[in-house]
Amino acid sequence: MHYWLMKSEPDEFSFEQLRTRGTEPWTGVRNYQARNFMRAAAVGDLVLFYHSNCPEPGIAGVAKISKAAFTDPTQFEAKSDYYDPKSQRADPRWSCVEVAFHQTFKRHVTLPDLRACQALAEMLILRPGNRLSVTPVTATEFKAICGLGQK
DNA sequence: GCCAACGTTGGC
DNA sequence: GCCAACGTTGGC
Numbered sequence: 336m337h338y339w340l341m342k343s344e345p346d347e348f349s350f351e352q353l354r355t356r357g358t359e360p361w362t363g364v365r366n367y368q369a370r371n372f373m374r375a376a377a378v379g380d381l382v383l384f385y386h387s388n389c390p391e392p393g394i395a396g397v398a399k400i401s402k403a404a405f406t407d408p409t410q411f412e413a414k415s416d417y418y419d420p421k422s423q424r425a426d427p428r429w430s431c432v433e434v435a436f437h438q439t440f441k442r443h444v445t446l447p448d449l450r451a452c453q454a455l456a457e458m459l460i461l462r463p464g465n466r467l468s469v470t471p472v473t474a475t476e477f478k479a480i481c482g483l484g485q486k
Numbered sequence: 487g488c489c490a491a492c493g494t495t496g497g498c
Numbered sequence: 499g500c501c502a503a504c505g506t507t508g509g510c
Contacts, residue, residue: 488510493504493506494506497500
């Protein structure tokens with residue numbers, strides 16, 4: 336069992352939308368490190384859903400990996416924002432996973448909350464300049480954040 | 487809207 | 499393989 340953190344801009348796709356839809360293919364990741372993390376994710380892994388680039392950045396709730404990595408179709412769609420003309424169908428560059436709604440927190444865990452939590456001092460997402468949209472989270476970090484969310 | 491941090495690109 | 503230029507991310 337592994338834990339992950341995935342970022343989304345709520346203007347693009349919010350946790351609320353995931354709750355309504357149930358599942359969502361996590362397409363459009365165009366960073367090799369983030370892609371490799373998605374390839375390492377397994378069905379059932381839990382995901383902290385982070386809202387970025389918004390008035391109150393932070394963790395909105397918990398999602399779950401519902402499909403392991405598969406070829407991201409948007410890389411071949413010429414009209415897509417995520418079109419990658421250099422990707423070959425015989426050897427696709429980009430993968431995505433499918434995520435499912437899992438659980439809403441009782442309260443939004445804000446970035447200042449995360450920074451104030453001693454157990455999260457080493458978290459990748461809190462390091463200056465970290466822009467990875469998919470990062471691994473330790474079990475300890477995951478539990479600490481769930482604790483904050485259920486307060 | 488500013489700006490720091492970082493990844494990617496491409497010339498050499 | 500180096501590195502400057504550029505684009506993007508994301509908090510503030």
